[in-house]
Amino acid sequence: MAQNVLLTGGSGFIGSYLTNLLIGAGYTVSVLSRNNKENTDTITYYKWDLNKNYIDENAVLNADYIIHLAGEGIVEKRWTEKRKKAIIKSRVKPIDLIFSVLEKNNKKLNAFISASAVGIYGAVTSHKICTEDTPAANDFLGKTCQIWEHASDKIEALGIRTVKIRTGIVFGKDEGFLKKVSPSFKSGFGVALGTGKQYLPWIHIEDLCQIYCKSVTDDQMHGPYNAAVTDNTTNERFSRILASLYGYAIWLPKIPPFILRLVLGEMSEAVLKGQRVSSEKIQRTGFEFQFTDLEKALISCIH
Template sequence: MAKNVLITGGTGFIGKYLTDVLTANGFSVSVLSRGDRKNTDAVTYYKWDLTRNYMDENAILNADYIIHLAGEGIVEKRWTEKRKKVILESRTQPIELIHSILEKHNKSLDAFVSASAVGIYGAVTSQNICTEETQPANDFLGLTCQQWENSADTIGPLGIRTVKIRTGIVFGKGEGFLKKVAPGFKAGFGSILGTGKQYLPWIHIEDLSQIYLKSITDAEMHGAYNAAVTDNTTNSGFSRILANLYGYNLWLPRVPEFILKIVLGKMSEAVLKGQRVSSEKIEKTGFEFQYNDIEIALSSCLK
């Protein structure tokens, strides 16, 4: 029988794309869903409800692998204290539930793979290139990712290989980051944010999905891996390239930092700061990026 991969957050942008990749590679896929969904030939759905701390135990018991993608969006709403709590708990609470079910039934897995983010290195802009050995930052993004990964690390002592994928900004056709920013650029109103010097660690959805596939099939992978192209892309460079792909040069003035801070509050840190990250560790596993040129990557998403 085909090995089963259970995905939390499987109905989101990355989860849906990853489901197609996994099924194309001979895996069966299960997805945890809050709503009632009918099973298909490719996907089996199980119910969960984090507000009641509930998860259908059969989802865990039937899984060979678990990929944890669930989590509230970082830039969906202002970072009030209540919102920060929601962002963190939406990432850690599912792992606590999974851990309790695995432990209760003495259930083993071939691997547990958790999403994380390059935000672990903090909302700062510097010339440093962050590796997996770089210390987590002491700001909201850094601390959130650190606690997220600490939760994932509780699975390892159960004798389960654990992998953490520190993801950059994900480019995909009509989804994710581009779904938010592309319409304005397409309408001719693209602009640079702040100084534009903040780095923009990015990855194409196809490459990210292949990294997740490799993380479950490569038994040598464990621990944290950066999932972002190592280049010098900044917000300014990204903005100019995207405008050019839509057939014009940027003409609007930069959006001043103080305006973004007024509109977004502390959340402005997520768009005004950014560091480069190293992809050396994932590439040493034999992984090769299919998209390592940002213009080609963006062009493929706009077709």
């Protein structure tokens, strides 16, 4: 009988892509949804409601693996105090609900796999290459990721293998980061942000979802893994290459940091700062990136 993988955030950009890969690999997939959805031949939907502290326990009890992808978008809205609380709650509350079902029913999963982000290393720019042992930063991104990851620790304490995927900027066709920035580049108004020297740790959607698949099949994987290509890509280099793929050289000046701070407030730090991260740990598991060349990765997403 096929093993079941339960996804939170299964209807999103990453979740949809991952669902197809898991089904293709022979797994059955379940998705937690806020809306009443009819099951399909390949996906079983279960209801949950974070605001009402409700989750259909059968979703958890029927799962062999759980992959937690749900969470409010980090750069969707200005970071008010209310928004910050919503960002954290949307990541931690699902884990709390899942934990309560696991503990109550003494349910053992083969693995619990949670998204995280390279933002755990903070909104700073330096030449340092961050590994999974680099301490979490004390800014909002660092604290959010730290709280997010710590929420998974109580599931690990139940004796369940727990994996945390610290994700960089995800490139995908007409989705994710490129969906936000491509319109201006297509129109010939592409521009670097701030100094342009901030590093941009990135990963192709195919590689990211293959890492999730490997974290299901490889029972030696546990703890945090950086999911980003180790290279020297900066915001300026990314912007220059993307513009060239649309047939022109960037001619507009960079957007000054103070303008972005005026418009975005504290959230501007998420785009004005960035560090390099090491992918050595995930590669030591035998994982091989399909996309390590920035230009080729972008071509696969825009053509």
